[in-house]
Amino acid sequence: MAVRQAVFLVGGKGTRLGALTATTPKPLLPIAPDMLVLDLLIENAARHGFTDIVLLAGHLGDRVELLYHGRRIRGATIRVVREPEPAGTGGALRHAAELLDPWFLLANGDSWFDINLCAFAVAPPRNGLARIALRRIDDCARYGSVELHGKRITAFVEKKATAAGPGLINGGIYLLNRAVLDHVPGPCSIERDVFPALVRRGGVEGQVFDNYFLDIGLPETLAQGRREFPALLAxxxxxxxxxxxxxxxxxxxxxxxxxxxxxxxxxxxxxxxxxxxxxxxxxxxxxxxxxxxxxxxxxxxxxxxxxxxxxxxxxxxxxxxxxxxxxxxxxxxxxxxxxxxxxxxxxxxxxxxxxxxxxxxxxxxxxxxxxxxxxxxxxxxxxxxxxxxxxxxxxxxxxxxRPAPSVPPPAPILLDTPAMQAG
The missing domain is CATH 3.40.50.1000 (HAD superfamily/HAD-like)
Incomplete structure (x- = not known):
């Protein structure tokens, strides 16, 4: 059966954006004249066939709930789950445990990775609990890297230990089995704490993409998105x-x-x-x-x-x-x-x-x-x-x-390693 649920992490404080996120959650920042970041992510998931979209809200979650809870967008139903207190990305996911399908898509709510989500979610791993979308870049030294052998991720390498040169980084989109919650002990980061433990068990696949990617968690990348997205969205x-x-x-x-x-x-x-x-x-x-x-x-x-x-x-x-x-x-x-x-x-x-x-x-x-x-x-x-x-x-x-690309894919900027954080 096709995966039909997409879950977005939209609870981070966005402190690196300063005054812009003092009263507005980062995913609710405008990325184009008539579109918020979260509008873009939801519409994209819906057009790929995800009909059940869950937003895991935290910081200023009432704003997210007011705008989206109960709405239908391109055939998808939106639900907002507000965590009672900050518990990291792992804790936020555990708080929504009762709503999760056996397999679901999980993605950060503050980045745009323009991949075919339907293809990414097809044929979930038989012998693992997770699949991670990876982005190939020219120089991983600033970000940390992901080691991939065949389809299996074998390690996350911290940026201090990553040699200069081309490699793979975490793109912030995941296909997860609900059983991954058995490895979430409580408040934690799913990226820092859960995935490395699963990798050591040999339970994480990686899939490589070269598509456009941008994390809007820094003032300069948010500005870049606002310059480039009006042309890219058409x-x-x-x-x-x-x-x-x-x-x-x-x-x-x-x-x-x-x-x-x-x-x-x-x-x-x-x-x-x-x-x-x-x-x-x-x-x-x-x-x-x-x-x-x-x-x-x-x-x-x-x-x-x-x-x-x-x-x-x-x-x-x-x-x-x-x-x-x-x-x-x-x-x-x-x-x-x-x-x-x-x-x-x-x-x-x-x-x-x-x-x-x-x-x-x-x-x-x-x-x-x-x-x-x-x-x-x-x-x-x-x-x-x-x-x-x-x-x-x-x-x-x-x-x-077929037209030539109007904007070249940018080198992504990540907030943390080994994987992006939703905060």
């Missing part, structure tokens, strides 16, 4: 037709058991996820208009698609469908030319309104002229899928339109 989008592109079209396909993927379709979505693209499905569903099935059936089919994508660490950010048709037999779905029905671009334009979409690098893949016409009307390239490997078609599209 992602190019891949708009994918459904029947005949992602799944084999058997004529009004709507039952979940009728889902048969086209060649390499799931791998194509995963490739887009890994490339940093938003992925949207845009599909005409005239079968609803003709009374062959209901919109609830469309949603059920999409849920099946999402579940099978999650099995390989892939995801669709949002599904858009148009149930309208000029010759509909169901009166409420009859419309001469609904703005959402391709070749009209309404579904593409709706995605633009609801998400931070960069037109630069965006494209559509469809199997009909109406798909390509919708892309043209939306002002983006359209690519015709002629069958065969969808992954090959996606790679062709990426090679043709």
């Amino acid at each position: 992602r190019p989008a891949a708009f994918l037709d459904r029947d005949g592109v992602l799944n084999i079209d058997r004529g009004y396909t709507y039952r979940p058991e009728q889902l048969y993927w086209t060649e390499d379709a799931r791998e194509a979505v995963l490739a887009l996820n890994e490339a940093g693209y938003l992925v949207f499905v845009v599909t005409n569903q005239a079968g609803v208009a003709h009374g062959f099935y209901h919109e609830a059936d469309v949603h059920a089919f999409h849920a099946r698609m999402q579940a099978e994508l999650a099995d390989i660490g892939a995801h669709v950010d949002a599904f858009y469908h148009c149930p309208f048709h000029p010759d509909a037999t169901v009166r409420r779905y009859r419309h001469p030319s609904h703005p959402d029905r391709k070749p009209n671009p309404g579904m593409l334009l709706k995605a633009r309104r609801e998400w931070r979409v960069s037109d630069r690098g965006s494209f559509l893949i469809g199997d009909r002229e109406s798909d390509i016409e919708a892309a043209i009307r939306a002002g983006i390239p359209g690519l015709r899928y002629e069958g065969g490997s969808l992954l090959a078609t996606v790679r062709q599209a990426l090679a043709a339109v």
Whole structure:
């Protein structure tokens, strides 16, 4: 079963930010004109399929609770748990023990590591309790390092003992088994106290990423984030037709058991996820208009698609469908030319309104002229899928339109070693 719970440590005092955090928790600082740090983290987890998001609050936790407890963001439900007194990251996790799933994602609430969270959480370790996302950097001497042999972490090396040169550091995102709490004796740091003990038992995996990373715990890194994030938050989008592109079209396909993927379709979505693209499905569903099935059936089919994508660490950010048709037999779905029905671009334009979409690098893949016409009307390239490997078609599209990064990945600055602290 896919991991669906994401837990964020948002209880630190943020003393290194001085007056900025005197009355505002660090994760509630603005990182872009219309976005707080915690908004960014929650939305990112939700779009990767995490539907249960738990915020472990401490310092000024009432502010976090007021803003987020009970909210729903992109289909995810937010819960805030306030620790009664500071007990370190380990203590904060223990305080929420009754809420934790068997496997869950744990992340610091004051850093941004732009990885595919769905892929990171797929296939939890069979013989361990933890997986840590690692970041490769050019010089570990200032930060301390992580030693990795194969998939297994063998040591955390303090910065005083770390030689200059390239290496791996802790990226502050973890996949944990709830049994890790058996190794949390009480108030402690999960990074300093728990992980090293688990490593000595051989129970911690490491997974290496080179993606953009920034910890906003220092004035200079917060300023850097505010300079870079407005451009980084807008992602190019891949708009994918459904029947005949992602799944084999058997004529009004709507039952979940009728889902048969086209060649390499799931791998194509995963490739887009890994490339940093938003992925949207845009599909005409005239079968609803003709009374062959209901919109609830469309949603059920999409849920099946999402579940099978999650099995390989892939995801669709949002599904858009148009149930309208000029010759509909169901009166409420009859419309001469609904703005959402391709070749009209309404579904593409709706995605633009609801998400931070960069037109630069965006494209559509469809199997009909109406798909390509919708892309043209939306002002983006359209690519015709002629069958065969969808992954090959996606790679062709990426090679043709993928934009160069506007901001180079920065060298991360960590607050502490061997791992980042939430405070």
